[in-house]
Amino acid sequence: MIIMEIEYSEKVKDHFRNPRNVGTIKDADAIGRVGNPVCGDLMEIQLKVEKNIIKDIKFKTFGCASAIATSSMITEMAMGKTLEEALEITRQDVADELEGLPPIKMHCSNLAADALHAAIGDYIEKQKQGITKLRENEYEVAVIGGGAAGLAAASMSSYVGLKTVIFESGSWGGLLTKFCPEKLIENYPGLSDKITPRELTESMLADAKEQEADLKNEYVNDVGIDGDFKTLTTDSGTYKAKKLVLASGSSPVKTGIPGEEKFGQNDGGVFYLTADPSKLTDKRVLIYGRGYNAVSTARCLSGIAANITLVTDQDSFVVPKREMDKIKCIESIKLLTSTSLVEIQGATKVEKAMLMDLKEDEKLEMYVDVVVLATEMTPNIKLIEKLDVEMDESGFVKTDKYQRTNIDGVYAIGNITSEIDLLVVAEAQGAIVAHDAYKKLRVK
Secondary structure, three states: OOOOOOOOOHHHHHHHHOOOOEOOOOOOOEEEEEEOOOOOOEEEEEEEEEOOEEEEEEEEEEOOHHHHHHHHHHHHHHOOOEHHHHHOOOHHHHHHHOOOOOHHHHHHHHHHHHHHHHHHHHHHHHHHHOOOOOOOOEEEEEEEOOEHHHHHHHHHHHHOOOOEEEEOOOOOEHHHHOEOOOOOOOOOOOOOOOOOHHHHHHHHHHHHHHOOOEEEOOOOOEEEEEOOEEEEEEOOEEEEEEEEEEOOOEEEOOOOOOOHHHHOOOOOOEEOOEOOHHHHOOOEEEEEEOHHHHHHHHHHHEOOEOEEEEEOOOOOOOOOHHHHHHHHOOOOEEEEOOEEEEEEEOOOOOOEEEEEEOOOOEEEEEEOOEEEEEOOEEEOOOOHHHHOOOEOOOOOEOOOOOOEOOOOOEEEOHHHOOOOOOHHHHHHHHHHHHHHHHHHHHOO
């Protein structure tokens, strides 16, 4: 076996180790992409052009040291030049500026020049077609909902260079920050028991800001379609986007139990979400519901509440055995199955809960300070209905494998599309949307 040793100039090594102008340009005017099927190198160059002059240039390259060095060098050479001057840059010019390239690597400099020329060609073609730049409140992608799915979509869309805006009317992170935000996340591959919902939200927000997504803490009052754009109206004005991503999440379902409405406001003692567990310090708490939300809430409040009674009207809490084993080990938690919560009573605040043992058909009275209703969640679709988006028989938005709805240019992700409530799924859907939007908007 013969191993060929390739000698690089110091300049090549410098541009490989410290590449200039790496990244993407938000709202780029033009993009050039080329590849070499023989060596597998891929290059992308993005341009920002003002008055026929290259004001900014960025590159992304998948390839060897020469591919990275030549991409870096050609961006330095083209910066500040007119389009005509940049078109005159040849593969030999790039090699000369790098103080030479090994003959076997000359195809890399050729690729860099081709990528630059392709980007300039893309810009010229857009000018011929009369494609105009987006205005201040116009975007390529708009996301409604700042939960895990929405933040992933916004961050990834911005990462690939699409001008992106995301709207959230409440707290960033959505349900992430409303179910025991300081408790370690257990079912997140790669980060299980290593990060809290609050920390994850802060990290995702930092990513979105780093990628230069526009973050708007505003409520979207109305949505519509205006030609090629989707319109979003808030109290501050109207925004337009070529692609709309619906990520409005879900909300707890009201149970209709007597006393729920009365004590569900003004800190009367009925809660659905435990965004601030400290409010329940030393309280006698009854949690009514089933599934992971009910069980995880009980675990979250252990050590905070004085005692906890976890109640379900089913034969079991419908969670994996390992989850129930953890609960059974906590002395402050009492379990009641096949028991229905029939009424919540009290004067101005919760004082007791009336229960019914469904197997014995007996009434039970329990003195408590707080009732947490860990009920089912329902997708937030009120705004979505204005677009005539198709729903399935369970009330979720119908999508294809790319998260596209029946309305062209409208996507749906997260809890409005499925009862599968997993972070990893929500974030994956956001990434899928960003990838598909990029192909639709930028790949010709």
